[in-house]
Amino acid sequence: MKLVRYGDTGTEKPGLMDADGTLRDLSAHVADIAGDTLSDAGLDALRALDPASLPVVQGNPRIGPCVGNIGKFLCIGLNYSDHAAETGLAIPKHPILFFKANSAVVGPNDPVVKPRGSTQTDWEVELGVVIGTAAKYVSEEDALDHVAGYCIVNDVSERHFQTQLTGQWTKGKSCDTFGPTGPWLVTRDEVGDPQSLNMALDVNGKRMQTGKTNTMIFTVAQIISHLSQLMTLHPGDVISTGTPPGVGMGKKPHPVYLNTGDKMELWIDGLGQQTQIVFEDE
Template identity: 65%
Template sequence: MKLLRVGPQGHEKPAALDANGTLRDLSAHVADIGGAALTPASLDALRAVDLTTLPELAADSRIGACVGAVGKIICVGLNYSDHAIESGMAIPNEPVLFLKPTSALCGPYDDVEIPRGAEKTDWEVELGIVIGKTAKYVSEADALDHVAGYCVVNDVSERAFQLERGGQWDKGKAHDTFAPLGPWLVTADEVADPQDLSLWLEVDGHRYQDGSTRTMIFGVAHLVSYISQFMSLHPGDVISTGTPPGVGFGQRPQVYLRAGQVMTLGISGLGEQRQRTVAA
């Protein structure tokens, strides 16, 4: 299934994309695409629904973040060795973790803000994991049983805030609109192998990132298991799994976003995003 949330910000309706690409209103079956709606039993119930019997939603409706009421966003840094090298950082022996605030969430086609005082705002296309069953101390062998599905994430970053202002990375990762999510949550049963997905990103039509999840240092199952050793993962939590090379920080000379540009990005089978940059 391709699940999504449609409507004005803060008032999105749960929806699904049917086989013909029509948006269908799921409001009669779930309150939102998040939390309990993402458990295995709930997803099984949604699969049994004949989408063609549900009300259509306007094709030009705004699409919001594909998961509602996200509890936490856990991000993985430097999870592609060639990205670590281009960043001038050591290849990690264990996953590098940081948190993004849920206030950074926005829709896949919403404007992305360049923060006030920003100098080095950057892009990062990433595979997002959406949790569907509580995970605490789970083994790697069982980890994928806790995944509801996958989505596209743009881990937008302000490098000067992240790397030059002291402390942890959070300052450069936290601005409003720095976590576009979606357009769809594609349920795990429709993703044959999360370690064989191509992902790409362009700015103003120039392709900067062109990679594959095959080259992750730590794969999806390992990440879910590893993170669950440090914190419980709950239905609706999102893990952003790191970015392949090609970020602006790694260009020679470095290239950063400015207001008025357009980012386009996607992952095979998970859809595409498009954001215009604006001044905050």
């Protein structure tokens, strides 16, 4: 299934994309794409519905973040060996973890706004993992059973804030609008193997990133298992699993960063597309 949240910011409604690509309303069946809806039982209940019986959503509404009421937004750094190489950093022995503030989360096609003082705003296409059932001390073998589904995340980053302001990476990762998420939450049964997905990102029509999830240093199962040894993962938590090479800070001979008016387009196999225009904060 492809689950969607649509409507104005803060008042999104739950929806489903049917096999023909028609957006249908789920409001009569669930309050949101969040919480218990993401459990195996909750998803099975939605699968039992006949999509043709659901009301068609009229017009062209805004598509919001595909998960409501996100609990934790966890991000994995340097999880592709070729991306680590382009940044000049060593391959990590364990998953590098940082957090993105939930206030950064926006819809997949909402504007990305450069914060005041930003000179190094960068792009990062990533596979997002949405937790469906609580995970604590889980094995790698059982880890994917705790996944509700997958989505696209653009881990937008301000590199000066991230690396030059004293503190953690979170400073450069949590600016408002720096977490476009969606368009759909695609359930794990429809995605299959999360380590076989192609991904790409263009800026102004020029291909910047091309990658495949089979080149991750730590697999999705390894990441979930590792994190679950440290904290309980709850339904609605989102894990952004790292980016392939081609980010702006790694461009040679000089880094390339986003400017006002630039257009980002992102794809991952089976998970849809995002498009964002960059604006300057007032």
